Amino acid sequence: MTVTDKSLKSINRRQFIRLGATTTAGLFLAACGANPPTAEPTPTEVVQRPTDTPIPPTATTAPTDTPIPLPAGTNAPTAEPTATATNTAVIDPDQLLIADMTLAATAYLEALDDGQRSISAYDFASDERFRWHWTTPGNFPRNGLPLREMTETQRSRAFDLLAASLSGMGFQKSLDIISLQNDLGNDSELYYVTVFGMPGGDTPWGWRWEGHHLSRQFTVVGDRLAMLPFFLGSWPTTTQAGLRAMAQEEDAALELINSFSGDMQAQAIFQDRTLTQHVTQNAAKVDPLEPIGVAYADMSSSQQQLVTEIMQAYLNTLPDHVAAASFERIDAAGLEPIRFGWAGSLDRQRPQYFRVQGPTFLLEYDNSRNGGTHIHSVWRDFEHDFGYHLL
Amino acid sequence: MLHRLKRNWHYLVVHAIGLGALLVLGYFYLSGSLVNPIRYFVLRSGTLGLIFLVASLACTPARRLFNWPGAVQIRRALGLYGFLFVTIHFAVYLFWENSLYWELIWRDLGERKAMPIGIAAFVLLIPLAATSTRGWQRRLGKRWRTLHRLVYLALPLSVWHYFWLDRDFKTWPWIFAVIVTLLLVLRLPLVRSAYKNRASVK
Numbered sequence: 094m095t096v097t098d099k100s101l102k103s104i105n106r107r108q109f110i111r112l113g114a115t116t117t118a119g120l121f122l123a124a125c126g127a128n129p130p131t132a133e134p135t136p137t138e139v140v141q142r143p144t145d146t147p148i149p150p151t152a153t154t155a156p157t158d159t160p161i162p163l164p165a166g167t168n169a170p171t172a173e174p175t176a177t178a179t180n181t182a183v184i185d186p187d188q189l190l191i192a193d194m195t196l197a198a199t200a201y202l203e204a205l206d207d208g209q210r211s212i213s214a215y216d217f218a219s220d221e222r223f224r225w226h227w228t229t230p231g232n233f234p235r236n237g238l239p240l241r242e243m244t245e246t247q248r249s250r251a252f253d254l255l256a257a258s259l260s261g262m263g264f265q266k267s268l269d270i271i272s273l274q275n276d277l278g279n280d281s282e283l284y285y286v287t288v289f290g291m292p293g294g295d296t297p298w299g300w301r302w303e304g305h306h307l308s309r310q311f312t313v314v315g316d317r318l319a320m321l322p323f324f325l326g327s328w329p330t331t332t333q334a335g336l337r338a339m340a341q342e343e344d345a346a347l348e349l350i351n352s353f354s355g356d357m358q359a360q361a362i363f364q365d366r367t368l369t370q371h372v373t374q375n376a377a378k379v380d381p382l383e384p385i386g387v388a389y390a391d392m393s394s395s396q397q398q399l400v401t402e403i404m405q406a407y408l409n410t411l412p413d414h415v416a417a418a419s420f421e422r423i424d425a426a427g428l429e430p431i432r433f434g435w436a437g438s439l440d441r442q443r444p445q446y447f448r449v450q451g452p453t454f455l456l457e458y459d460n461s462r463n464g465g466t467h468i469h470s471v472w473r474d475f476e477h478d479f480g481y482h483l484l
Numbered sequence: 485m486l487h488r489l490k491r492n493w494h495y496l497v498v499h500a501i502g503l504g505a506l507l508v509l510g511y512f513y514l515s516g517s518l519v520n521p522i523r524y525f526v527l528r529s530g531t532l533g534l535i536f537l538v539a540s541l542a543c544t545p546a547r548r549l550f551n552w553p554g555a556v557q558i559r560r561a562l563g564l565y566g567f568l569f570v571t572i573h574f575a576v577y578l579f580w581e582n583s584l585y586w587e588l589i590w591r592d593l594g595e596r597k598a599m600p601i602g603i604a605a606f607v608l609l610i611p612l613a614a615t616s617t618r619g620w621q622r623r624l625g626k627r628w629r630t631l632h633r634l635v636y637l638a639l640p641l642s643v644w645h646y647f648w649l650d651r652d653f654k655t656w657p658w659i660f661a662v663i664v665t666l667l668l669v670l671r672l673p674l675v676r677s678a679y680k681n682r683a684s685v686k
């Protein structure tokens with residue numbers, strides 16, 4: 094970016110950061126008992142496990158057809174990390190989050206018997222960590238312990254671990270995606286928990302939650318963490334009962350592509366027909382794809398806001414300060430080169446694909462299956478996936 | 485009139501169910517009240533197709549078991565309704581769900597192994613539907629029966645298609661598998677003669 098257009102662009106940049114980061118950071122601070130919600134993290138020290146408020150098993154936004162069998166006593170997805178401010182010592186929010194996750198992971202592992210632990214636990218160095226997928230376990234058998242084979246307590250601890258590792262919104266979205274399995278005649282208990290390495294030790298550790306249309310990877314190295322890549326999918330996109338597990342990204346993207354004028358739209362559409370699947374599939378590492386579509390720099394501020402909204406739908410599933418840090422990283426690498434490219438129909442419930450790519454990240458969203466009612470989407474980071482940058 | 489109605493009630497029942505089902509599908513198509521119309525039509529037409537095809541396979545054993553000649557008279561109508569519904573099923577898949585976009589269809593056939601099996605079942609049914617008239621029956625003579633034995637392959641393939649759909653719960657595919665197996669076993673010469681004898685003793 095040149096100096097002359099810096100002031101102009103900085104408005105957008107400020108908007109981007111404000112929209113993408115401070116909304117979530119505010120939540121984080123509120124949860125910390127900090128007042129007022131500013132962008133600066135408030136120092137906190139004492140780490141607590143999530144509170145005992147029960148989680149509604151289905152979406153709060155819309156009713157699901159059949160509730161997923163969430164075990165009783167699963168803790169609430171409070172805004173992370175669930176810490177209380179007791180003095181003014183500065184503690185890195187990552188450390189708080191890691192402490193929370195470590196407690197939850199340890200509690201989960203402790204609840205397993207030896208046989209189950211040998212199924213659920215892997216060496217951190219194992220290649221299993223990179224063997225990930227989004228399809229049904231019937232198509233791609235998973236390693237790890239499925240919810241189906243857990244007791245109530247174990248299941249509750251598994252959900253606690255998920256709640257501790259995601260934002261409230263991310264946890265709810267996960268529950269919604271899981272509950273969609275009931276619509277498909279699938280087993281909503283076929284989600285597998287796999288822990289890599291020893292939580293809380295000196296060596297790196299991580300864990301994965303995975304099943305149909307939901308794959309979340311978490312890597313902890315010392316006091317740093319990575320929560321990428323992740324896959325979110327939804328079939329159907331809307332249930333007869335009205336649940337839309339991935340409404341924000343679908344709506345914002347359709348609004349964005351339809352907001353472009355003729356020339357710009359032609360530039361955004363790199364292919365008239367949809368791609369048939371997302372390009373990067375389940376690769377362990379991805380490099381930037383060919384830059385396609387309209388650059389962020391060329392969009393109006395309302396269009397830029399829609400790009401931010403799409404990104405928020407993904408990044409805000411991460412704990413709030415992690416989401417804020419992710420937006421900052423994206424901003425630091427430059428917003429101008431971020432591109433939004435489209436292939437396929439511009440109508441709702443028709444096959445379509447879009448891609449948002451920046452210098453550090455790639456979002457692929459493929460809704461080409463089942464007449465555009467079946468979303469596969471993946472958020473990748475060229476360096477931070479699986480914590481490569483930390484190892 | 486009443487006499488004719490009494491004699492042909494089984495035709496009436498078959499057509500009432502077949503046309504009734506078509507009417508329901510038509511109503512939902514026109515009403516626009518469905519959130520996922522494609523999925524609704526694919527699933528309903530597939531299920532209806534399978535039910536009618538299985539019912540047509542049940543006609544011959546039913547005639548023997550219940551000593552009811554009427555069963556064979558509705559066999560063709562049942563089979564043709566079955567074919568009509570699976571044609572709708574395939575058409576919705578090709579034209580509506582995938583907009584005849586071959587790359588998409590090709591990817592799907594590779595990804596969901598149930599799909600090629602469904603196509604195989606459908607292809608086997610085409611000559612049966614095409615030669616279902618009395619004219620073709622006469623023209624083909626003995627070969628007509630041989631040709632129509634293809635249904636013994638098409639139905640297990642249909643159930644296999646159902647079975648292989650990406651679903652964890654397979655109760656209904658199992659139920660259809662048991663019914664179709666039973667209907668095929670009843671056709672084995674040994675079994676057939678056993679229940680034929682029982683029927684004649686009665």
Ligand code: HEM
Binds near residue numbers: 527528
């Ligand atoms: C004799 C031929 C066929 C029969 C009897 C048949 C029957 C069925 C049945 C019973 C279902 C499940 C319905 C439900 O769960 O309610 C089904 C689903 C389906 N069939 Fe077929 N089918 C046939 C051929 C085909 C063909 C040729 C295709 C296209 C390649 C096809 C594509 C599908 C699809 C896409 C589904 C829905 C899958 C899902 O939602 O998981 N079928 N079919």
